[in-house]
Each structure stands twice: as structure tokens, then as C-alpha cells.
Amino acid sequence: MSRPVLRAFKRNYRSTKASSLKDVVALRKKQMDEGGYMENEKSAPDPYEMCYKYLSTCRKGTVVGTESQIMIDHKNDWDENNPENPSRLLEIINRIANLCLLTRCELLTIDKECTEEDVTLIHSSDLFETLQRISKIESIDEREEEAKKYDGMFFCMNTFKAAMQALTWTIEVTKSVCQGTFHNGFAIVRPPGHHAKYNAFEGYCYFNNVAIAAEKCLQEKLCKKVMIIDFDVHHGNGTQEAFYRRKDVLFFSMHRYENGKYWPNLREGNFDFIGEDEGKGYNINVPLNCIGLRDADYLSIVLNILLPVAYEYRPDLIMISAGYDAAVGCPEGQMLVTPGFYSHIVHLLSGIADGHIVMVLEGGYFIPSLAESAALSLKGLLGDPCPGLEETGPTQRSVVDSINNCKGALFNHWNCFSAIQRFEYLPGYEVNPNKEHIVAVKYFGEIENPPYLTKSYYPELSQLAIDDFTSFVHRFRENEENYKIFKGTGYGFEPVTLLHVPDKISHSFENPVRLTKILELMQEAKLTESCTEIKMSPDRDDYEFCLKVHDGYYMEKVITNKLTPHQDLYINSHTSKAAMTSVSVLLTLVDAVLTEEVTNAAALIRPPGHHASISKGQGFCFINNISVAAKYAKEKYGVSRILIIDLDVHHGNGTQDIFYNSNEVLYISIHRFDNGNYYPFKLSAGAKYVGHGPGEGFNVNIPFSNGAMGNTEYLAAFLNIILPIGYAFKPELVLVSAGFDAGINDPLGGYLVSPEMFGQFIYLLKPLALGRLIVVLEGGYNVHTTAFSMLMCLKALRGMPVPVPSDVFTKMIDKNAAQAIREVLDIQQTYWPSLSVPKMISSKVMYCRYEKYFSEAVYQMDKYDVTNVDD
Template sequence: MGGPGHGEFPIFEFLSEGRTSEGSVCCGGAGFACLPSPGRTEVRSRIPPLLAGPGMAENRRSGPQATALIYDEDMTRVRLLWDDPECAIEGPERLTATYARLCHRGLAQRCVRLPAREATEEELGLVHSPEYVAVVKGTQTMSTEELRTLAQQYDAVYFHPSTFPCARMAVGATLQLVDAVLTGAVGNGMALVRPPGHHSQRDAANGFCVFNNVAIAAEHAKRRHGLQRVLIVDWDIHHGQGTQGVFENDPSVLYFSWHRYEHQSFWPRLRESDYDVVGQGPGRGFTVNVPWNKVGMKNADYVSVFLHVLLPLAIEFDPELVLVSAGFDSGIGDPEGQMQATPECFAHLTLLLLPLARGRLCAVLEGGYHLQCLAECVCLTLQTLLGDPVPALSGDPAPCLSSLESIQNVRAAHAPHWASLRHEDTGPILTPSTWCGDGGPPLLGAQSVGTTERRGTLLDKLLSCPPPPPHTGIGLAVPDSTSSLNLPPALLQEEGVIVSKEEAEMWSRLDSASTQDQALAALGKLLALLDKILTGQVRAGIAVSPAVSAAMAVALRKGLTGGAQRLLCVAVGELDIPEDLRDNGRILLLNIGGKEQSEAAASRTHICLGGHEATEPGTFLLALTSLILPVAYSFRPDLVLIVLGPDCGLRNLDVELLTRLLQGPVAGQMLLLLQNPDLPLVEALAWALEGRALPSTLGPFLSASPKQALAITRLCRQRRLDWPMLQVSVT
């Protein structure tokens, strides 16, 4: 096999009787997992911990659950043997260049390495017919001319004598990853595989795809592991019609796909790729198609679709596993997509998915045909799976008209099926603004007309991206009673600083209730921690104060004088906010559950969803996806301050979710300020800041009351001109 980092490692097959038999496997990287052999009945409790590669001890000490990576050079053996411009872009360099970039960035070394294996024919039969499997199996002995003749029976496909074993390995690698995640051996992971899979159907290869890796994995997860709800997120630029066809009648799989469509003029040019195709029979509502009817979609368009379509449905669906058909031809510079999403966008998409299913996310490579962009997108996706903070999202935060039309249409098509979308009464719309009007349908693999950016310019952009933000750890400014908690090892316990006379006088004006010594000690710790966050010594932190309203005011002023140009404060509960901070142009205040605010008192930078009902689970989740996150992504803060008042009212799970998701718009720069030193909550939030997955699924979905849903809708409509990601329609 050869190649950098490859070697021969023993692997053990754990049998139901508890005996072991020793074999060997060639795999890349420095570690392997002891996983059950295909077709065997395993005892899950016998599966040992995964061995760590170089750097994994450090990664585990930093807190996030282990992340797996699967890559095997055997999957690079397949290549095009004849002249075919349509298929030429799908070559082995897609894997080798990507893996080289992961190693160069030190990301592959931080992952637990799982060995790839070939799927059994029984496993292929979870999705594909025996007759089709036999056809592909027969390619191993065919001549080049016979392979070419067979390929012509399908759409945009080529075959090679190694196609069958490589395609089996792509499936087997995906199943290895799913097994490792679902048995708890790792928390999440990525499989770098080819051939890709999401176009392949029960009886046919299609669009470079031979066997449907992700669809087989979903069936495997249901049948072998007993899962009842699997979410498939397909962000490849082409519609995964093969995956959709497998599950269109199945309510146990929620399939989401965005794809270049252009009113059925872009490959695969299918009517069933449009927004109003929502599944059949018991599966109605479980197929979600977001058609892109124009090229040039940017970061704001992608994130808006996640916030306003995917995330509400996924929270309501409450998956037990998330499978990502990770096609990066939707990234900037790719000749297939002609889109403008930059690599860090995929880090944000991954971050938005990680709170689902207890973080059990498996990303499986699909398309991606600009080698530099593909490699960088994979790096940033894997970096996020490892628990690192995401880079700031670049570009204009306003979604374009065409993407808003798609969002509006999809929400209208799915409102009858999902309670989380019923608060909007906007119907579907189809306007001439989204029609191409230029005739010829682009072909899969063909160089699209209109790609004007030169490769050299794009490469310069990608390679000049800022380096990944360092995982600088978090700080804690809390009472000493937290010493008994299970906290991240790298956490910094703040000792505090001496409070200046001016700061002490400010505190006394704001708070006269707490004892002076206690208050000043807490204030000293808070100021020291905030200074470390503002100067980059730590990334985030948690502080406890006996008078949280006063501490919030001090922290906001310190943030402004300490260099934060835009400061987002999410205050939960009834908190006293000084008048001079409410309309400060550099501070955006989002008050959830505070005192009711009249429409006349509302302002661009002070948004209030008042009343105790605002913190009830259904209302809060609706506010999170519809209001809080869109405003945060529109504002682009330098620092986020989350303040929990004594009457906060949020479930601990909701506070953790808020903490996890708000790290995206701010690249992880965050301070959590609590009044009640609830020790279990402090522990949970510390791990949330470190990137550990939520300890449970989100549970049964609870809808917001009609009154609260209307209040949120009104707020979003009032402020959508100020904060463009609040928009969900063109009307």
C-alpha cells in the first residue's frame, strides 16, 4: 500500500464467545481500533478502548471526545482508463491531496485512526439488489473496452478492475466509523472515501457513485444498532437522488439536501429534486429538498438555510445519529458548484450539527473537485469535530433573494408536517428572478460556463486564510467549592486581581446588597478572567458573581475599554441593564425572559423577548433558531457575554445548547456570567466550552405557545432590516 504514515498493524476480531483471533490489516496513521469483524456477533462490552496516535493524549486531555479518521490508499486505485471529460474530475488525487493537507496541518495525527475494511455482499444488500452487486463484481475481470461499454449503460460513471473492492471498502470504511461512534469507542469522525455514494440507486451506478455509502450506513445503524431516528445531511452541490429514493417512504430517516437545481436545468435534472417533493406515504415530510436556483451562493445563504430550515426540523426530529454526505463541490472555486462558500463555512455547518444526537456525527466524503478547496474544507470540518473553535465567518451576512425564495418555499412545503415551522404563515413563491434563461443544462463533470476566477487567484485566497485559532483553553472565576467537580484538566482557575478604586466605586453604585469583601473578591476574579479573554490568553470562561446585574454592567464596560468593537450580550431573566448600555452602538443586547417591552421602546441594539414563558423549552428553542442565532451571525461580535440571572428559568440543557451554538458567530470568544453557583451547571458549561457533546439528546419536542410564537415572529419581522439573517421570506 505504501505512502506516508502507513504500516502493518495487528487487529483483533472479538467473537461472541470472547475468544480472539489475530490477523493483520494495512492502515494509515499511527493507531487502530479493535472492532468486530463483519458478519460476527459481537459483545459490545468487550470492545476495548481505541489506541491513540501521536498527539491523541494531548487531545484527550483538552476535553473533547475522541474523533476518528478513516483513510486507506487502496481507495485511490480506481482511475479513469479512457478519455471522458465528464468523468475526468473524479480522480484519486481527491483523496491523496486531502490527506496530505490533513497531515500537514497536524489534524490527522490528532485523530484516532480506524482501519478500513471491505463491506460484505450482505451489507451491500441492505440497499442494493443482488443482481446489481453481481454486475459490479463482474468488473474485476473485464477488459477496458468492456468496462467502457458497461459504463455507457449508466449516467456519468466509469469503471476500473478495482472498482468493486474499492467501492466495497468505501462502504466498509463508513460502517467502521458508524460502529465506532455508536458503540462509544469515539465521539464522532470522518471517512475519506471514494467512490462517492449518494447518487447510486438500488439497481444502478450514477454520477461517479457505485454503492450508496451513507444510505447503507443508515440502514446498518437501524438494523444492527436498533436506531429509530437517523438524520442524513447532504451538503454536496448535486442532489443525492439515490439516497432520497432509498428513504422516501421511511419516517425513521430525515433526509436533507441542498443542491444546485436551476429549475431542473442542472444535473441530475430531476423533477423530484424540487422543494415540494417531501417524501411519500409514511415518509411524507421526511425528505427536505432545498433547490438552489442560482449559482454564487455564499456563506450567509448556507448558514441561513441551516438556521431556518434544517436546525428547527432536526431539533424536532431529535436524531440518534447524524450522517453527513460531505460533498465539498459546494465550496468556492469548484467547477461543479460555482458557489462562493468559503472553507470556514463548513466548520460552522458542522458546529451547528454537533449538539444533535449527543454529538454522534459521521461525515463521509462525497464530491469536491477543486483540490485545494476540497482539502481546506475537509481540514476545517475535521478541526471542528476535534472540538477546536471555528474561524470567524467571512462575507456579507445578508442572504440573497434567490436563497430567500428557496427558504420560503421549503418552509411552506414542510409546515404541514413539522410543528417547528408552523408559526410562519407565508406561502410558497416562485418569481422570475430565479430563472436562468440561458438554455443549455450543465453536465456533471463539465466545466461550467461563467467560472471566471482563475485557479491561481483562488489558491492564493485559500492559502492566505488565517491559521486555525489556537485551542487556548478556558478560565474559571468561581467559588473555591468547585474544586470537587469533574472539570476539564486544562482549565485555568482564576485567582483574581486587586480592584481599582474606580472599579470599586462603580460596583458600589450598582450593587449595595452584597457584602463588600465578597463582592470585590468576585469582581477581581471576573475582571482578571475577562482581561485574559480580551488579550487572547484564554478563549472563554465562566464567572460567578453574587450580584449578576452589577457584574454584567462592569463586564460590558470592561469589554468596550478592553478592545471589543462589537459585544453581544444575551441576558436571560430579569436583569437591570443601565440605560447608557441599552443603546450603545457597539453593544447588542438580547434579553430573554426579562420585563415585557413595548414596541415603542424597542431599538436596533436592544431586543427583548419578555415574560417568564420566553424561557420555556419550546419557546426558547424557537427563539434560538429564529432570533438569537440569526441576530448573532448578522452582528458578528468580537465577544459574547451570556448572563444568567437568578430567575433564569432555562433548563440546564438549553443553557448548554445556547453556549455551544453561540461559539460559532464569535469564534469561541465567550464569557458566561452566573449568579447562582449551581455546581452541576458550572461543570456542564465548562465541558460545553471545551467542545464536549451534550450528554443527552434534546428529548421530545415541545412547541412554543401560539402567543409566544407570534411574539417571536413579530420581533423577527421588526428587526429583519437591521439584522438580515432574520429573513425567511421575500415578502
């Protein structure tokens, strides 16, 4: 395939009030013909370069590294009740085997062990030799005496072998993913490692598996940047220590802290420890200062901090210290995170780093939820649909505080937080807690010193609690919807839709080449082979479902081809057939997804539909395809919550009007608005239009004005608005009005969104609705941008690598876009409490005076010392 002639446009983004879409088209065409806003072609960057690079990339398998011999021989000889015991590993292996997950993975084999040189990449030679020596001691009492020197440790004669074996599996799984042999992987190992320091064992950890594997891959130049995500309930202090002054490893930890009162009680586990030297800003701690946190609390952390930073950092490899002691039932964490949540974390990260994710087992000490959480994590790596999350309500205030504290400490280091407003806190300033937040450090911890306890230093559950939590996990297991398997991606297309063409007089960007170019790229990328074509029945008639949306008089004109052409609506003898066929193609895909023939799908149809209202065609649109699909899903399958995301650069005024009074369809549109001066020139495209009656709060407009918005602004809107609302709505089906005219070089949109960014949006939406997601073509009038954008969406649906655009958050969010995002948050948080998490934050970090004896009164006190975090 020959590359298109590439032109980068310099547009005049000042809005020009035009009477119709035809005037906008004419204006753009005139500018293009005159060549008044084109750069030198020789120096123009190729906006499709990454798309070409990823054209033939495919998804490889998932690798698992584990064994049930050496690592289970590691146990506590003097305390049989110690929670870090062999059953942790055995029950995980049994559970994933029972779910037939191992047969879907590649089981790694190793023919050599790691060496002392590997261990000393992170640890001292003395530490290596010490573990060798202690593991040779035959006397249990002597080994217990050795354990008193270290916090939370035990030793047996098999400990050294087990630690080396765990490290070997971790290194080999990580290298196999970095080398591209596998897509992602899971090292299911013990003993864990994230507490192990340069010269000290700690918290059941001997060698820091994740840190060593990351360092080895960096030194062997298998990757350049690694992001380590630690969701173990304990702070990964050993990993933080290893990379605290470096920027080639970004360490992110969300952990129980309780203002330093929870183990390991370290001051450096707080949010203001963000790294030093060139590593400043590359160490992120999210301290959790209360127990009982649920999925919604953890999800707020993921959406507000983890994902924005991950997209800006753009790592080559993501490593996850997968501790499951925040899962429901674990006495260590005392949190209430469900097993399914861990699948969501994996899916939300899967668009980053080409999906190269390596999970490594750390903690987790309630066996039923540990095994289930690990199994759901592996299903996430395999690309299976995420289970629905539990109903949890708004984010707890303590977590809101922690999130905003982190943003305050990181504000000057990450552009992804630039939509935040700051204020100067002075004595006597009256803070509005609903909108403002004082960034404040509170630490009330005390460090224990040796000799350490060697027995009964860990929390235990009562039998009643064990029974309750076990019952919860059993109920989770009994719900078949938590264990869906990925059934593939479908697509629908019918040649008759190509026959709707403009005549020689009626110039239109909405022409058949938009579809033929998509099909050409699909064939070149072999997506026509890896995806399933879903053919509609030739005698299918969906007229009755069109009447659920459009009035009979209008539909009669459509099917008899008696509509009157006007400025933005051309008609030929095939228009009626093309329009009705497009509806039927889409409804056939709805059938395929809701009957689980496929998990997700893409409708390659035209003419588009989202401007078509109940009784009027406009903006190239005749029948509102996606609205008919929503009505069809409700009528035929009883789907009661449908989420429509409209990505077209033009507001989907038709779709909004159709569902404006409905609480069963949530409509979210992100579009160019220009204060009402951009097509369709309606003020109802503004943020204040939220729905009416039962539908109040179920219409969300994200209107951008006064600027050429691109990847950064769109992603910021997704993370701050679309995903929090989408998760809170808990849809049963997601329909995407996939207009690509916000894409770069589009002659009508004037925006700068890259094709690969559209693929990232699909990755972010896949965790919703049990994966039931249908991408429906709307606008997009640069045929190359449109074709590559749909290609990236299809790759994302299929779980294939999609690149992160290189310019994401490389600059601050456009100030006008940031203002629009804040306006939407302010309006919509009345209906969606999860949007109330972001606050205005104080420009300085306050330090609460130390109090030895912690109490709620101390926690609430307002005695702050004002200090700049960067001082």
C-alpha cells in the same frame, strides 16, 4: 450525592403587579408554604433525570478512517482530466497532515472488508455483481462501452476494490461512533456514494456509503434514528430513494437545482418531495435556484430549516454526506462558500445526538478548496474554534424563496415551524413580497437518456478563474485566525463571594448555596479536573474599570459598604468585598480568554449584576459585572464588537441602560415581560426599545408575556432571532448573562426551561467570535436547577455531550411566544436584514405550468395551478 426532593409546581401565570421583587418573592414563598400549587410528588417527573444521566459523561476522541493505497488506484483510464481523481483524496490527507490534525485524531484500523450482504442492504445483488464483472474487464474500450449505460460514470480494474474499501471505512467509522468508542468521526473516502441507486450507478457513485452505513447501524440496533445531511452541491437522489418511505431516517439535502435545469435534473429534487407513507415529512429538499451563493445564504438555510428540524427530530446519529463542490472555486457548483463555513455546520450540530456526527466524503472538485474545506470540517469535529465568516450581506432572494417554499411544504409535519403565519392565496390577491410568500413549485428540467457521454461532460475553469480561486484559498490559509486550536475551558471562583449572606430577618433566594451547589456538582462531574481554574491575583484592584460603568459617588458607597439596604438589596459587612471580587474574577477570565490562555470560560460569581444601573443597585445587583467586562475588553484589548446575551428571566435593565447608545455592544435579552407587569416592571423591556443614536438597532428585547414559556419557545427565539443577529453582528467576544431563573421550578421565574436547554444555547453560541465566550452567573434561585444549568453550560463549553430536552418542539410554539417572536422580527429586520427571511406563507402550494424552454420570463410568470401539497 443524594437527589433533592423534587416538586413540580402548578403556577398561576396571571401577572400580579407587585411593587418590588421582595413582593414577588413573598408571594411565591406564601404559595409554596401553603402548598397550593404542588402536584403529587410520587407522580411528578424528575426534571433533573437527564442531568444525572449525563453527570459523568465525557468527550471521547475523533476517529478518521482513510487510506492512500486501494482508493487512489481507482481512476479514469480513458480521460485523465476527469475531476473525480486520486488527487482529491491525496491532497486532503496531505493538508490535514500538514495541519497536524491526524496526530490529534485516532486513526482507525480495519481487519476485514465489508461483504455483499452489506451492499445489498441498499442495493440489488445484480448491481453488486455488475460492478464485480465490469472491474474484471481488461479492455479499456469495453469498460467505456459499459460506462455509456450510466450517467456520469467510469470504470477501471480497481473500481470494485476501491468502492468496497470506501464502504468498509464508512461502515467501521460509523459503527465506532455509534458504539461510543469515539465521539465523532470522518470517513475520508472515494469513490463517493450518494447518487448510487438500488440498481444503478450514477454520478461517480457505485455503492451508497452513507445509506448502507446508516442502515447497518439501524439493523444492528446501534441507533434508532439517523439524520442524514447532504450538503453536496448535487442532490443526493440515491440516498433519498433509499429512505423515502421511512421515518427512522430523516434525509436533508440542500443542493443546486435551478428549477430542475441542473443535474441530475430530477423532479423529485424539488421542495415538495417530502416523503411518502410513514416517511412523509422526513425527506427535506432545499433546492437552490441560482449560482454564486455565499456563506450567508447557506447559513440562512441552516438556521431556518436544518437546525429547527434537527432539534425536533432528536436523532441518535447524524451522518453528513460531505460534498465540497459548493466551496469556492468548484466548477461543478459555481458557488462561493468559504472553507470555514463547514466548520460552523459541524459546531452548530454538535449539541445534537450527543455530538455523534459522522462525516463521509462525497464530491468536491476544486482541489485547493476541497482540501481546505475537509480540513476545516475535521477541525470542527475536534472542537476547534470556527473561523469568522466573510461579509456577505443579506440572503439572496432566490434562497429566501426556497426556504419559505420548504416551510410551506413541511408546515403540517413539524411543530418547529408553528410560529409562521399563513394566508389564503386567491386569484387577484395582491401579495406584499416583503412580508408574504406564495409557495410555488417550478420545474423546467429534462432527463437525459443513455447512451451517456463518457468524456468532457463536466464543466472546467479557465486558467484565469483557477488563478483567482487559488489565490483566494491561499489568502484564507495565511490568516492565522482561521486556524485556532481549542485551548480548553477556564472557570473562576473566589470563596469570599460566599460571605455575602442575608441575615436571619432578610429572607433572600440570592444566597451562597447557589454557588456551593454548582461547585459540588462540578467536583462530582470531574469538571474541576477537565477545566482550568483561573485564579485572580490577590492584590488585583479593578475599581477604575468599575468607574467606566458606574458613577463615582455610587461606587464610593459600594466600596465603603455605605449603601442603604432596601427591599430587593440586602447588605452585610462582606458585601463590598464580594461584589468587587466578583468583578475581578470576571475580568481575570476576560484576560485569560483574550490572551488565549483558554478558549472559553465560566464566571462563578455573586452577587449578580445585570440590574445594576449607572448609579443604582437593585434586584440583588450592586455592580454590573458583565458591563464592566465589556468596557474592560474594549479599553484594554481594543475589542470593538461585543455581544451580550442575557438569559435571565428578568430583563437586564441595567445593562440595557448602560449600552443603549452604543454600537460597539449588542445587547440581546430574552425575558419574561408580561406586558410590563413583571420585574423590573419597565416598559423599556419591550420589543420596541431598540437603542438610541449610534446604538439604534443594537438593543434587542425578546419579551414573553402571558404564558409559562419553556424549551420550545426559547429555542425558537434562539434560532429565529438570536443566532441570525449574532452572526450578522460578527462579534469579537460573546458574554452571556447566565441567569437560570427561567429554569424549571425556579421560585421567581415561573418558566419551564430545562437545565440541558441552557447547555444547548451555549453550543449554539460557540461558533461565534472565534469561540471567545464567557458564561457569567446572574440569577437562578432554585439551587438544583441553577447548579445543573451551569453544569450543562460548562459541559457545552468543554465540548462534552449535553442532552437535547425531550420536550423540544413536541408541541406547537406557544401562541403568545410566537407573536412575540414575530413582533421582534418585524421591528429588528430594519437593522438586521437576515431577519427578513421568514415570511407569511400561502396555505396551498401552487404548481407553475411546465415550459420546455426555460427563461427568466418563464421563471417570473404568475400562472399557477392551485393544489394542496397534501393532496
